[in-house]
Amino acid sequence: MWEPTIVPRSLDVELPRLRLVDRLAGRWERPVTVVVAGAGFGKTTVVAQAVRAHLLEPRGVDVWVGCAPVHESAEALAGALLQALQGVGAARGARGVVDAVVRMAPLDVCLVLDDVHEIPSGSPGAGLLAELVRNLPATAHLVLCGRELPELPLARREAAGEVLRVGVEELSFTGTEVRALGRALGRDPALAGAVRGWPALVRLAFAAGPAAPWRYAREEIIARLPEDHRAALVALAALHTATDDEVAAVTGEPVALADLARRVPLVCVLEDGRYRAHELWAQALSAETRRLHRRAAEVLTARGDLARAGALAQRSGDWELLAELAVVLVNTTLSALPDVTARRWLDWVPDSARDAPAFLLLQAAVLHARDFADPRIDPLLDRAWQGLKHTAVLGQAVITAHSRADLPRLAELARRAGELRGAPTAIALVLRHSVAATVAEVGGDPEAALAEIERAPVVDVPRPVALATVRFHYHCLNMCGRAGEAADLADSALADADEQHLRLNGPVARWFDGDPADLALLRGAPLDGTARDCFVSAAFQAVIAACCGDAGDWCPLPCGDPAGHDNPRDAVLACAARAAVAVGGGDEAVARRTFAEHLARWPVADRFHERHLRRFLALGYVLSDGLRAVWDRTELGPSHAKARAAARALVLARSGDVGPATRLPFEHALCFLPLPWSVELAARLAAVGDLGLGGWLADVLGPVVHRWLRSATPRAGAARLLAAVPPPPATRTRVDVLGAMRVTRDGAPVDPPELRRVRVRQLLGALVVRPAVTREQACGLLWPDLDPADAARNLRVTLTHLRRLLDPDRARGDASFHLRTTGDTIRLVRSRWLDVDLWRLDALSADVRAARAEGDLDRAKELLAEAVELWRGEPLPDLADLPDAEPGLEADRLRALHGRNLLDLGELCLVSGEPSRAGYLADRALARDPFAPRAHRLLLAAALKGRDPARVTAARATVEAALAQLGAPADGATALLLRQALPPTGDREQRGAVVSSWR
Incomplete structure (x- = not known):
């Protein structure tokens, strides 16, 4: 059962605000509730x-x-919401939060965001909130x-009566509540007569004296505190929330915040054991905070709350x-x-301090985030370096220089790495090895770069630093021709990255x-990520598309004109694309002209240039005699080899030697050669009787292979493949097995009569x-009791009928497109011309x-609806009586999958406001x-x-x-819903029994 959420306890003596609590119960009737004061x-x-x-009545x-303050970042806010929802999924941002809420259906979920004023309008966090609304x-x-609220799109919901607003008038104490609090504290209610129901001032007036204004009241309270308690209050106000140990780290003396909470109003303990001082104390003590704010900032920084530490400094x-x-x-x-x-920090800085080295560094970092080619970045970083000699300056400078492939700049930065002050920290080590690796890579020696980057630590450093290190390690492995190792690294370190282009690195x-x-x-x-990420991805995807026959989907210049790039690395990418x-x-x-x-x-x-050319080695090897001569005498890494x-097999086949091509793995022909080349290689192999590559390509890529075969050379080999590899059928066939076939x-x-044959249906179902x-x-499956010769004869007859069923337009003697027999193996070939509802159901599950x-x-809802509609009855009924256990297990799997699909769809209908359809699915x-x-x-x-x-x-019945039939109590979530389903005037004992079973 879901654990109760942690909510703050009262900031002082808890006065039950029954009228407001009843009003706020309306949050379960309306989508949005706003409490602003x-x-x-x-x-x-x-x-x-x-x-x-x-x-009490959930x-x-x-x-x-x-x-x-950190939640001005959309990523931080989404992370906090997902953590609170106990459901961090693959999706990020508002979509991930919505999905986490949906996964809790059919239970309702109320997201309470306190102190929402910390999220400024126009920030990414406010954007996420707007999307959530x-x-x-x-x-x-x-x-x-x-x-106050950030700007949110609430107008449409307010017009529809979907927003409950609670403001100052509702939050102010009534006379009755002032008297109740006075009685609880043993004070005369007249003491709070002048503060007009402002709850905090009412409480302070009772504590500090008659009708005191806020400034006088706080002075009275602070003045009465011992020095150690005052220091603890200052520290707690600076930290916002803290433990005894964290406050002691600021004050330098042991503290007992429980004593402070008893002595000082508007200080409370939260349900997780931390203490909190009301925001009013932070405002009141801002002057005194200066004595301790540096140590408070250290504690906040150690927590990772730089945003709050910066706000404290401001x-x-x-x-x-x-x-x-x-x-x-x-x-x-x-x-x-x-x-x-x-x-925001730069906006706070006065003109008199803007030239401090640290703020020059911050300005450079902001400029880099917008445009890494901005000419103002390097001068700012040089000035910052003169004053700081810090890893932060060096790291930012290296990132900018590498983005521009600026070798002279990188060489200068490598020299600076030796000037770093102090003992080498983890980040300093990362930067030293990263600088050395970057210089080596830009100098055309990726092996040396790999040796350096492998020494850079990826633990005890912030995640962005570790991620940058892993990405460069991945790049170096690829540059060394060790793509298999790069894939393993990406799978282990990048598979859960936020950006899709990083998840696709493997x-x-x-x-x-x-x-x-x-x-x-x-x-x-x-294509996603930064502009540079998109540029690099476009080059790789253009090459992959050419290998798959999808080049027609790309413009002639996917990465721009190669002549328009001022460095060989980017020019290689554009040239290859x-x-x-x-x-x-x-x-x-x-x-050929392009190369x-x-x-x-x-x-x-140029070593740097040549190593980047190897990234697309097969293209250069075939298209350039000069590159071929260079690479024929070069020792290459495994992937480049x-x-x-593959490229050498094509070149030799063109000269009449198909020997290397016969030994080439089919997968290598597909991955390294554009489709016209791999089809040409298949045709040359077919000319000497080897039809394997052509048939495999046709199975994997479909009819595009036949289109290229019709124009491939040599013509004799292409003709043999066209005759042996069946062309796509004239009609599309669909087989349904989720019910009677x-x-x-x-x-x-x-x-057709073939469909009436039980053995044909059984073989097709299998x-x-x-x-x-x-x-x-x-x-063995269809005729377990016959001797092998009789069973084989029956199988040949059954295969003939099955081919006629699946390929009715097949000419006599032509190969079957859907049903292939290779040696001793019978295969049903998946293609766009054969659709099976079971296959579609599994594909829909993956798509969902x-x-x-x-x-x-x-x-997801559309896909689930399609999956549910596929179900017509008991699956694979023709296989039910076969002795093989696998069909029975498959039928069990399909029944369970259908049940899950019904409930998944029902829950999505419920969260999208379709309760009737949800009930039907239930x-x-x-x-x-x-x-x-x-x-x-x-x-x-x-x-x-x-x-x-x-x-x-x-x-409910x-x-x-x-x-009752099971003789078992309801689980917690079901009991909660049963309780809600009881009539308002229902039997009290029955209500109590339901609540008791839930608890």
Whole structure:
């Protein structure tokens, strides 16, 4: 069961605000609740009271997040919400939060965001909140509590009556509440008569004296405190929330915050044991805070809360401290600088301090985040280096120089690395090795670069620093021709990265190692990341597209004109992309000219240039005689050697020697050669009787191979392949096995005589489950009691009927497109011309997982609806009586999958405001399994959301009957919904029993 969320306790003696708690109960009736008032109006206290009151009669799950300055970052805010929801998934941002809420359906979820004023308008965090407001699921509610709100799109919801607002008038104490608090504290209510119900001032007036204004009251309280308590209050106010040890680290003396909370109003203990001073104390003690703010900033920095530490420095006007924090900010984020925070800090800095080295560094980092080629960056960094000699300056300078492939600058930075002050920290070691590695790589020696970067630590450094190190390590492995190792590194370190282009690093490296296992992920992958990331990705994807026959989807200049780049690295990328698209389109002459023009401008003798050319070695080897001569006498890394072998096989085959081509793995022909070249190689092999490569390419890539075969040379080999490798059929065939087997062609049902044969249906069903079987396995499955000769004869007859069923337009003597027999193996070939509902169901399941991982719930809902519609009845009925256990296990798997799909779709319908459809799906799920707790919950929640008393009563009766039949109590979530389903005037003992079983 979900653990109760941690909410703040009262900031003082808890005065039950029943009128407000009742009003805030309306947050479960409306999607958005807004509580806005100035400091000291008890916003947090009354919302916390409402949350705790809800625990007595729960209607769903409350999730509390206290906002902080760091949450101006969308990533930090999303992370906090996901952590509170106990569901960090693959999806990031608002989509990930929405998906985490949806995964809790059918339970309602209320997200409470306290201190939302810490998220400024226009910040990425405010943008995430705006997206959340727009896409709030029907089972979600949002409470925003703070001194002010960022700009949010609430107008449409307010017009629809979907927003509850609580402000100053509602939060102010009434006369009755003032008298109640006075009685609780043993004070005369007249003492608070002049503060007009302002809760914090009412409490202070009772503590400090008659009708005291705020300044006088705080002076009275502070003046009465012993020195050690005053220092502890100053430290706690600076830290916002803290433990005894953290406050002691600031004051330098042991402290007992429990004593402080007893003596000082508006200081409270939170439910996780930390203490908090009200914001009013932070404002009141700002002058005294200056004595201890540096040590407080150290504690905040150690927590990783640089944003709050910076705000503390700004509040106390300590620009020297802010400068120190600026260096830490750059040093711990490098290329992942939080741009919003950095720009805000620069806006705070007065003109008199802007030329401090630390702020020059911060300015340079902000400029780099916008445009790494900005000419102002290097001068700013040089001035910062003269004053700091710090790893942060060096790291930022290296990142900028490497982005421009500026070798002279990198050489100068390598010299500076020896000037770093102090003992080598983990970050200093990373930078020293990274600088040396970068210089070596730009100097054309990636092996030396790899040796350096492997020595750089990736533990005890901030994640952005570790990520940058891993990415450069990955790059060096690829440059050394060790793409297989690069793929392993990417799989272990980058597979869960936020950016898709980083998650695809493993599949890309595998491709350039000759392994097309991830082809489905790579084809058509969107370009994302920074402008440079998109540029590099475009080059690699253009080359992959040319190998797959997709070059027509690319423009002739995917990365711009190669002549338009002022460094050989980027010019190589542009050259390879243009040449690959040209070859992929059948214009090898253009590709040769592209390489010739590029090599005329950038000599191959340049080591840096030549090593980058190896990234696309097969292209250069075939298109340039000069490059071929260089690489034939060069020792290459494993991946580059594979590419050379593929290119060399084509060149030799063109000269009449197909020997190397016969030994070439099919996968290497696909991964290293544009499709026209791999088809040409297949045709040359077919001319000497080797049809393997052509048939394999046709199976993997489909009809595009036949299109190229019709124009491939030599003509005799191409003709042999065209005759042996069946062309795509004229019609599309669909086989349905989720229910009684049926076959359609181009969408029209057919009833050929072959379909009436039981053995034909059984063999087809078995091949659907396991697309490749041996003849012996097929005989043993269908005719276990016959001798081998009779079973083999029956199999030949059955295969003839099955071919006629699947390929009715096949000419006599032609190979079957859908059914292939190679040696002893029978295969049912997947293609766009053969659709099987079981295959489609599994593909939909994978697509649903991907859609939910991306937070695309509408897409997931559409896919689930399609999956549910595929189900027509008992799956694979023709295989039910076969002795093999595998069909039975497959049928069990499919039944379970269908049940999950019904409930997944029902929960998504519920969160998108379709309770009737959700209830219908719950009924279907319960028809299959009357005792499924998840289906019980969906049925109850759908009835409750539909607000139909009759359906609520019927749902409750259905669930209670199932529980009674089982003789088991309801689980916690089901009990919560059962309790809500009880009528308001229901029997008290019954209510108590339900609540007791839940607890």
